[in-house]
Amino acid sequence: MEDTVTRCDMDKAETDAKHILNQLGSLSSYLTGMGASAEKDSCFNLPLEIMRKAMAFDVSVLYEVSNVVDNWLILEITRVFDPIGYRSDLKEGEKLILDMDNPEGIYINEVKAYQSRKISHINVPNQGCDMMGFVYLPESLGGGYLFGGDYCGQESGVRDYEASVCEIMCNFLSTILIKTQLEQLAIFDSLTGLNNSRSIKEEVSRICNRFDRKTGAVATIALCDIDHFKAVNDTYGHIQGDLILKEVGEILSSSMRKDFDVAGRYGGEEFLLVLDGTQDSDTLDIIERIRRKIEGHAFGKADKAGNPIPGESLRITMSFGIAENRSEPEPCDALEWISRADRALYRSKRDGRNRTTLWGEALDNEDCQDCQETA
Structure with missing residues (x-):
């Protein structure tokens, strides 16, 4: 019983608005310190950690938008942090093909975030609530990303400030990705990956x-x-x-x-x-x-x-x-x-x-x- 109380107190402290907002300062320093030689997906490491630890989501996930064919959204699962194993459907390297006209409830926020190019956190009965944000990247630089977290347990509500933090992180990520990709184009050969x-x-x-x-x-x-x-x-x-x-x-x-x-x-x-x-x-x-x-x-x-x-x-x-x-x-x-x-x-x-x-x-x-x- 004592362990349970301690865990609940810890979760409340970790999801405190002031604590989460303070993470944005660390994120800003982290992203602006990245150079053109950094791997393209590495800028998501800290944001995904903020989603899972600071906001206490059970799972955090990163998708790369691979393609859109008619009404089908094709996502590649690039990164998953799921230590308890709540989401066995999310496996790194695999692709999801989602019907944008009639998405499954478990993926509704992925579709809505992509369609709106904003944050989506629709509560799905009996499946908890996840929060998904869209990170814009021009097609010439590889297309966009979706990233966010999933509450799989009793917690099923996203606070307004959490959605605001996710939106700020998406804007940060979009800006830094465009900057680093343009820097890479100036330094590296697009075909071989070597210096140009x-x-x-x-x-x-x-x-x-x-x-x-x-x-x-x-x-x-x-x-x-x-x-x-x-x-x-x-x-x-x-x-x-x-x-x-x-x-x-x-x-x-x-x-x-x-x-x-x-x-x-x-x-x-x-x-x-x-x-x-x-x-x-x-x-x-x-x-x-x-x-x-x-x-x-x-x-x-x-x-x-x-x-x-x-x-x-x-x-x-x-x-x-x-x-x-x-x-x-x-x-x-x-x-x-x-x-x-x-x-x-x-x-x-x-x-x-x-x-x-x-x-x-x-x-x-x-x-x-x-x-x-x-x-």
């Missing part, structure tokens, strides 16, 4: 600027591209080509040292890798591991519509050119640094592809000699 051409070039320039301030600094870049990529597009179509670019991006990204190395899509099927604090001999070992990994990887094959073909795959290879830069005796600028890597890549291509070449003055001298002999 502008930001990877800026990374090279940033390191070059550091050479002026720090003695003994060293870094290496590797320029690489997919061998015979035009033939892939011509034979299998551009959808297949895009799928290969995406997979290559995933391999490169997973092969980089976190917080040290950066991979970017330089343009088309070309990629630029920046390995900070690494000299060319060490970089050669790293790049050769990546090259062999790509050579042995089975890239998923798709039909002209982009649908996977079970049991079928494609093999591709990549060529690499590596160039080192040092603060001493005299570093080269960003343009020349990338040009050196490009010249080394050209040699890899000329020597048969699917190989790695280190830039050196001897390489340039050999190419000059070849040009004179050809002339």
Whole structure:
């Protein structure tokens, strides 16, 4: 009995209006501190915790709006906090298909929140009451979200200030999602998820600027591209080509040292890798591991519509050119640094592809000699 009383007192304290409103200050700091590199759904972690703990909802849930077809609302269940297991129908990764004209009682607030683009907390007899809010996101940035909580026990009423707090949180989330997604578009390539051409070039320039301030600094870049990529597009179509670019991006990204190395899509099927604090001999070992990994990887094959073909795959290879830069005796600028890597890549291509070449003055001298002999 004593435990029950203690729990009730705790719930009342946790759902006190002043306490809940104070959570908004923490949420504001949490959201504004998020950078463009944060995962898209991570901004919902604290709001979902506020729903379940501060407001004492039995369950909190996050849906991503996947699609709307005629009168059907398709939601993907992205996150569920349900420690007691009240809602066995909510499983992360699964999709709900809801009839917007005649929704089931248990999902009525999901439908109403989406239709009104506001907060919905309709009390459903014998099923308690949940509160659902709509988080707006333009279609070009991925569409919207629904998030909220569910009272599954005796408590079945949503207070006015709770609905107001949920609405404020939805507005916060919409603003921060749009901001971070626009920042990501400015930094990251939408197809591969790697840094885009502008930001990877800026990374090279940033390191070059550091050479002026720090003695003994060293870094290496590797320029690489997919061998015979035009033939892939011509034979299998551009959808297949895009799928290969995406997979290559995933391999490169997973092969980089976190917080040290950066991979970017330089343009088309070309990629630029920046390995900070690494000299060319060490970089050669790293790049050769990546090259062999790509050579042995089975890239998923798709039909002209982009649908996977079970049991079928494609093999591709990549060529690499590596160039080192040092603060001493005299570093080269960003343009020349990338040009050196490009010249080394050209040699890899000329020597048969699917190989790695280190830039050196001897390489340039050999190419000059070849040009004179050809002339």
